Amino acid sequence: MPAPRKHSTAVPRQTLPSHGEYTTTKRKKTTSKMKKLGNLPQLLQQENSPNAFNNETDLCSLIDLEFKREIGKILKELREDMTSNADALRKELENIRRSQEKLGNSFAEMQTELRAVKTRMNNAEERISDVEDRTMEITQTGQQTENQIKKQESSIRDLWDNIKWANLYKIGIPEGVEKDKGMENIFEEIIAGIFPNLKDTEFRIQKAQRAPHKLNPNRPTPRHIIIKMAKLMIRRGS
16 A cells, blocks of 8 residues: 655745835834824924935934924023023012111111110119109108207297296396395386286296396496296196
């Protein structure tokens, strides 16, 4: 018997693309992807521009250039914003510094005014204390003066009482009469002549003498006679 034949399964052979086809396919895919980007350069949309680039290098170079331009614009805007913000910040800081200077000046003025007010208050307190001390001194002096016045008034009253009730002055009696009649008789005659209702009253003479005690021959008038009566306590009615 003849040997049986083996059945073989034919596998279809895959054909790999050539180098040229691969490059073309890759370029097409890259171009398609780049067209889908939202930030394509305006040169791609102008009418005078070619619809496609010759190669991938030109496209990458253009994208890199536009990217640099955009980055440059962004950096420029950032610098401008930073410069503007820096200027505004400097102005704000200057305003704050001026405000601080004004506040510092106002605070210094307030401190000066407070010191002046405190000085005036201290001076006023010292003057008030001096016035109080002076018032107390015046009050004490016034009290002492009043006591002295009362004491002097009392002394004057006592002296006046002694003069009024205990001493009698006789004026115009010739020198030597008291030797002949005696002081008591002269006194009784005077009282009887002036106060008739007291002629029967008994008076006690403690002492009688001429004043001044020494006789002056050149004196034109006779010396006074001072008669000191015995001190009598007289009760005044209330």
